[in-house]
Amino acid sequence: MVESKSVGTLIQLQKKDRPQGLYVDRGVVSPKLGKSFSACSLASGLNFGSTKAMPEAAGAVAAAAVADRLHGSKEDRKLAIVLVGLPARGKTFTAVKLTRYLRWLGHETKHFNVGKYRRLKHGANQSADFFRPDNQEGIEARNEVAALAMEDMIDWMHGGGQVGIFDATNSTRKRRYMLMKMAEGxxxxIFLETICNDRNIIERNVRLKIQQSPDYADQPDYEAGLQDFLERLTNYEKGLRASAGRLIYQND
Known part of the structure; x- marks a missing residue:
């Protein structure tokens, strides 16, 4: 099981990143909602001993966001929760927990994993080079499958779906802007970022990724798979820059 020690809090995005929606001012216990842009960060550093703290806090954020949407226009009653974060930070784990929790609350919810779309279109055996920030062909291919997943989410919402959980790194402004434009109308x-700086948890998640991910199902050499994934992770980190003790997403 993927682990994270993250809980909800607010981060600021650049103005160009702001969708019309809502932001979560406090994601723990009593989140306050405002009709502006959305940026809910699952930030580490708060003292939550249980690994269950992260999905529970994320669930509180999502439930409050959904409740707020139920009282708006027809468009407002459809909500995309777009996950953001580096690999091995617990995004899919969070997505699965959120999906179950929101369904339990009675909301029609579906999990859209962009990695599945990538594997269906481009195969599971993509090396770390596919994820390089200077690989324009790879960037276009990944944005294409993200758009396909978003189109499926919107089609599902038009058919009666209420809350879509969009599971991918979504780590560039270009990607997030594309998703916001597709969501218009x-x-x-809301953007829900998962951050984990605990190296022990990250290393454990990486090991689980190599053992369980379809990306490495045909890789018999564990060490080779591990090296490839670490290179992939480095490629994502190259798109980030250090600032104020944490990583902040850069422009493309």
């Missing part, structure tokens, strides 16, 4: 968006 169809649904509202």
């Amino acid at each position: 169809n649904c509202k968006i």
